[in-house]
Amino acid sequence: MMGERTVMQEALFYGFSLERHVPDDHLLRHIDRFVDLSSIREHLRPFYSETGRPSVDPELMIRMLIIGYTHGIRSERRLCEEVHLNLAYRWFCRLDLAAAVPDHSTFSKNRHGRFRDSDLLRRLFEATVERCMAEGLVGGEGFAVDASLIKADANRQRGVPGSEGLPADATSHAVQEYLAVLDDAAFGAATPVAPKFISIADPASRWTAAEGGFAYFAYSTNYLIDLKHAVIMDVEATTSIRQAEVTAQRRMIERTQDRFGVWPQKLVADTGYGSAENLAWLVHERGIEPHIPVFEKSSRSDGTFSRSDFTYDHKRNVYICPAGKQLMHYRRAFSTPRVGVDEHGLMRYRASLADCRACALKAHCCPTQPQRNVQRSIHEGARDMARDIAKTDAYLVSRCERKKVEMLFAHLKRILKLDRLRLRGPNGAKDEFHLAATAQNLRKLAKLIPSGAPAMAG
Incomplete structure (x- = not known):
């Protein structure tokens, strides 16, 4: 029917x-x-x-x-x-x-x-970190750090040349926030280089083509995660250049240590964090092992010897060239001691002119120069430590663990749909990144702590 x-x-x-x-x-x-x-x-x-x-x-x-x-x-x-x-x-x-x-x-x-x-959204995010710690999801032994580009709510075709600056009549909330962070190392003061284009709608966003495709305006979300269960320990919004991201890494480590008392033994990151200054900060100021590839610029492509072909003798403070000759910082004592460090923190070690002139390897060492010189950073000790760590099995494990932070960024963009910002200005980016990190930590808790389990880990 x-x-x-x-x-x-x-x-x-x-x-x-x-x-x-x-x-x-x-x-x-x-x-x-x-x-x-x-x-x-x-x-x-x-x-x-x-x-x-x-x-x-x-x-x-x-x-x-x-x-x-x-x-x-x-x-x-x-x-x-x-x-x-x-x-x-x-x-x-x-x-x-x-x-x-x-x-x-x-x-x-x-x-x-x-x-x-x-600062409510920061407080909300930190509450999720505290809960993850209470539930035993934070190991505290190893951290990983990375940054990911998030497109800004700014039309890439409506930018003005960076050399011209903003129009005088630009007075939006985003413009006011941009002017407020010009001296912030995570934004305006991150680099003295003027961007190619500036967005009138969101001038604090950075014109970037870092992903190899079309350039666009973007911010960077920076994550510091614990490697045990990929819990996000801290998050920071910055402009999309490497110097700002390294600054964010330092701020996040300091804030995590001050706020939660968590002091990791090692930090895992990619080559962008492998500058001499940053490695020295990790090793000497924070006592953290850098499981980070060293950022090298000394390799040569013309077939001549690179700096890595010279051996440094710590006891005598000299370099030994492939021919067995010494390269010294200074070859005589000065009545007034000299520091011998340039503005970039580099010391220059020079070979003897007589040694180079008579050397059979000169054509493979310094064919266009009368003598060979090698530059050494004042932070080379930290770089050597990072190089030694890179030869260990623990480093290989760390390289695999670093993928955990990349997976969080993939989840952020594909599942949480945060591949483009909805809010403008540094504060808008900060709000969205805090809420997204809060959501990811809550989803982590929901996934790893089954229903019916005790409220807190013992």
């Missing part, structure tokens, strides 16, 4: 429970166990007036933002629509069926005011 469509009739009362309609295996159920926002109200209290109409609950806004970043919902307008319609989202936000969802403009108002003034 053919059935007939039932006409919906409004009932006077409903026996409906959101709790029963959210599946036990839903991602938000697993994440909800690790979301503790009880301290938010007290943290934000100084930023609210004691009089006037009640505001939108800040805990509700944070829960909605967590939904958006854990589920790749990039638009706050769409996020409000999804929370209005989705039962699981309402359950996570503690909204019953009749409760109203905040307007999308509420997020913008709070972001430019209370959230940034109180």
Whole structure:
């Protein structure tokens, strides 16, 4: 018998429970166990007036933002629509069926005011790190660091030449933030080189073609992760050049040690972090083993001997050339001692003119110069340490472990959909990167700590 469509009739009362309609295996159920926002109200209290109409609950806004970043919902307008319609989202936000969802403009108002003034999103991210540590997911023995380019919300065809600077009538929020970070080593002061183009819409973003394709405006998100379970220990937004990313690495290590008391034995990174100055900072100032390829610029392509063909004698402070002759820093004593270090932190070791003139290997060593010289960095000891580590089996393991941070970036862009920023300015990038890292740590907790497990690791 053919059935007939039932006409919906409004009932006077409903026996409906959101709790029963959210599946036990839903991602938000697993994440909800690790979301503790009880301290938010007290943290934000100084930023609210004691009089006037009640505001939108800040805990509700944070829960909605967590939904958006854990589920790749990039638009706050769409996020409000999804929370209005989705039962699981309402359950996570503690909204019953009749409760109203905040307007999308509420997020913008709070972001430019209370959230940034109180550094709330940084506090939220650090809370997830503390929970990962409490659950035993942080080993603390080895860290890895890397950066990834994220496209800025700026049209690549609407930039002005960097030599011309910004127009006088550019006064947006992003422009004001750009002017505020001109002296910041992670942005304007990272390099004295003017960019080829500047975006009027978001001038703090950097014109870059680092990925080998078309150039575009971008920011860099920098991750410092623990190698045990790839928990993100810190995150930093910078302009997209290597000097700024190395600065971010130092800030993240210092902040992690100060904030959480975690002091790793080793740091794993790629060649971009292998400069002499950075290796010396890790070894001498932080006592961290650099599992990092040394950034070398001494190799020659013309067939003549490179610096690596010369052996350094630590005891006598001389280099020995392939012919067995000495290259010395100074060949006589000066009445007034000389430092002998140039502005780049390099010392020059020279061979004897007589030795080079009579040497049978001169054509393979310095065919166009009367004598050979070799430059040595004042940080060469740290570079030698990194070279020695690179010969060990532990270094091979570290090279494989470094892929964990690259996998996090792939997850960030493909699953969380953060391949292009929605907010502008350094603060906008900072907000998005903090929320994305928070979402990734929460998803990590939900994946590795099964339901029914003890609340905290023993």
